[in-house]
Amino acid sequence: MPQRRVSPGQISCSSVISSCERAGEWEISLGLLSGMPAMRLPPDEISCSAAISVCEKSGQWQIALDLLSSMPALGASPDDISYNAAMNACAKGGQWRLVIDLLGTMSKVDLIPSAVSYSTGLGACVAGSELGLALVWMGKLQGRALCDLGSWGRS
Template sequence: MLKGRVNPDIIVYNAAISACEKGGQWQQALNLFRAMPKAKAIPDSISYNAAISACEKGSQWQQALNLFEAVLRAKGTPTVISHNAAISACHRGHQWQQALLLFEAMPRSTVKPNRVTFCALLDCPGISTQNLGGQIFQHGLLPILQESAAFQDLKVDLHEHSEGAARLTLQWWLSTTVAKRLEVSHKLDCIVVTGYGKSREAWRTSDIQAAVLDLLKGLKIDARILRENKGRIGLSLTKQDLAKLHTAGKIFSKAGNR
């Protein structure tokens, strides 16, 4: 277009930046974004979101935060997509404090966190080590999950979760729903739906099934990948497992005491 002396408009720039973001070309995305003012194409929320997401995928957390702050300087309003991408970028850069600050700033921007927000936040290792994971899960992600079909009696669906969110969801389900049923039963067979090991959407590099199996192994709970459906894990529980289920829920009692 440039060689043909055709001036790209904002739609063209946004499409090109988005293409670079999806292709993992964060530097090209930034070059296009920075070229917009010279071409008299003023960046909008789509431009910023695509550029921030490109930096997130490229593990460039500082660049992502710079762009996020540029939205504020331009007196724009960061969207939930902007926040999610920036939080995820901080997670990739092992900057959990920055991720938490972004999350806490969302109400001031009148932005409501969604499922992706909590998945990004709960994947930050520092969140769980600071005993914040249980609190964030209970007051943030849990109400969203309860409105969906994630919990179905003795089956829990962990599709669309990050590893951190999957672990906490499983711990809550085991220590509440399953524990209550096991108190009045001699034996229970439960199902954990993980998919074929690789999660979806923004969590392409996460391995939900491996994270779930690791947690169950740590709790010493009998678990097996189902032969008829390798995207599901079967649990066989007896009364002797009740103490293990209560152990899984300790993180939530700690959160309640904070």
């Protein structure tokens, strides 16, 4: 872009980061994310969530968690998409306890877990052979699905 004298923006940076997800290039995505402030483009929720998703697809659950926790320092507020991407990364890494911790943290920071959040928690519990806890999350997932269906009918 600089060779063509086009200034990159938030959307173009987030798009490139997302493209790294399909190519499995988590290091490139992190390099771009960390280079955004030098371009006078503060990372936002979209670019950070995209980078967390890249880490998830690349099996880098630790880095995904680090990104999630560093978002406020970057000036970005983690949202449900950020949390869901980090939970998926932890689930794929076999870290079911961290998935459950993240679900609990969502409630503490006034984010409402979605059906996707609960489904990830359920899957992580099953994978961790925590069947009692899986039943708890299955109940929450069913309740959330009913809420989602009810709100869908009103739109």
